[in-house]
Amino acid sequence: MKSQPLRVAILGAGYIGTDLLIKIQRSLHLQCVLVVGRNQVSAGLRRALKMGYSITDGGIAALVDQSHTFDLVFDATDAHSHQEHWNQLKPLGKVMINLTPSRSGHMIAPSINGDEILNHANISLISCGGQASVPIVNALSGLFPSIPYIEVVTTAASPSVGRGTRLNLDEYIEITEIAISTFSKASQVKAIVNLSPAKPPPIFRVAISMMTDEADPTTVKAAVRKAAAQVVTFVPGYHITACEVFKSGQVFVAVEVQGRGDYLPSYAGNLDIINAAAIMVAERYATRAAASCQ
Ligand SMILES: NC(=O)c1ccc[n+]([C@@H]2O[C@H](COP(=O)([O-])OP(=O)(O)OC[C@H]3O[C@@H](n4cnc5c(N)ncnc54)[C@H](OP(=O)(O)O)[C@@H]3O)[C@@H](O)[C@H]2O)c1
Structure with a gap:
């Protein structure tokens, strides 16, 4: 028997919300x-309407009013609004996937702790830089007693x-540092x-520099390759462009993410890396919901 897809709201x-909507269209599980926006004439709401979706400009109040229509919400607003959104949705038993860099929610990097998803109803996807770097720093942390x-x-x-991203750049820095520190145990x-x-606009990229004890280049490169291969399973444009190990013990890894070009051109891998993670997390809930109906 074919299972029903999970009903989600954005x-x-x-930028993030619109790219996510296009990606959700391809999901068999969502x-x-x-x-939901707060401004009827916003480009994103108009585009969603044109694509055939129900829209409202009533913000969180409208979402709460229509809470019987969905099971899971992606919050793609900004870090300053997220906590209030979660406060309103939590009592309704909804799952929230937080794409803002607000500190609220359990931090998930799917290739590392994806198994923890179903134990939490408010999931933080950290940041685009966090999703790109955390798998690498986590893999390398296993090689060194201290970083x-x-x-x-x-x-x-x-x-x-x-604009939402620009408004919460301080929170971006903060949550990205917290995530790198949590998943690597680095001292600083x-x-x-x-x-x-x-x-032309540069492709989204992340450069990781790490001070370590003396490092074996072959072991480091193998660990980085393995970590990247796990991310590629859900972010096809993720690739390592440099991996260097210096005699001083410094390790340098450069990552690029080429987007699928869904909403913005392919340089915008920042949209893809977090939205691919968001869909992967939501699909885990969808699979669980389908299993519990059988
Ligand atoms: N762009 C990226 O590379 C990226 C990557 C990863 C994560 N993020 C995070 O994702 C979030 C969105 O970023 P973005 O680049 O997509 O910014 P954006 O284009 O400005 O999108 C934010 C949208 O949320 C709406 N909004 C804000 N507060 C709202 C509220 N309380 N109720 C309803 N709608 C609200 C805004 O409406 P108005 O038009 O009325 O302001 C806007 O349409 C940010 O927290 C950002 O840090 C962004």
Whole structure:
């Protein structure tokens, strides 16, 4: 018997929300029943309507009013709004996938702790830089007894970053540093973000520099390759462009993510890496819901 897809809603119809909607259309396990914004004339809401989706500009109040229509919400607004959104949805028993860098929610990087998804109703997807770097730093942390310092520099093309992202850059830095530190156990962590106005827009990339004890290049490269291969299973455009091990013990890894070009051109891998993670997490709930109906 064919199972029903999980009914989902998207809160925030900006760059992330719109790219996510296009990706959800391809999912066999998810059905978007509502796209929620706060401004009827926003490009994202108009586009969703044109694509045939139900929309509302009533924000969280409208979402609560229509809570019987969905099971899971993706929050693609901004970090300052997220906590209030979760406060309103939690008593209704909804699952929330938080794509903002608010500190609320259990941090998930699907290739590392994806098994923990079903134990939590509020999932934090950290940040685009976090999703790109955490699998690598986590893999390398297994090779060294201690890591004194990790620095992660994320470069995203300015035209791929909406106002919501720009409003919460401090929170982006904070949650990215927390995630790198949690998943690597490094003593000191620094996250830096560059919204590049260069033309043509640069592809989304992350440069990871790590101080370690003396490192064996072959072991390091094998660990990085293995971690990347796990991410590629759900983010096809994820690839390692450099992996260098210096005699001083410094390790440098560069990652690029080529997007599928769903909403923005393929340089916008920042949209793809977090939205692919969001869909993977939501599909786990969908599979569980389907199994419990059998
Ligand atoms: N772009 C990226 O590369 C990226 C990657 C990973 C994560 N993120 C995170 O995703 C979030 C969205 O980023 P974005 O680049 O998509 O920004 P965006 O284009 O400005 O999208 C945010 C959307 O949410 C709407 N919104 C804000 N507060 C709302 C509320 N309380 N109720 C309903 N709608 C609300 C905004 O409406 P208005 O138009 O009325 O302001 C806007 O349409 C940010 O937290 C960002 O840090 C972004």
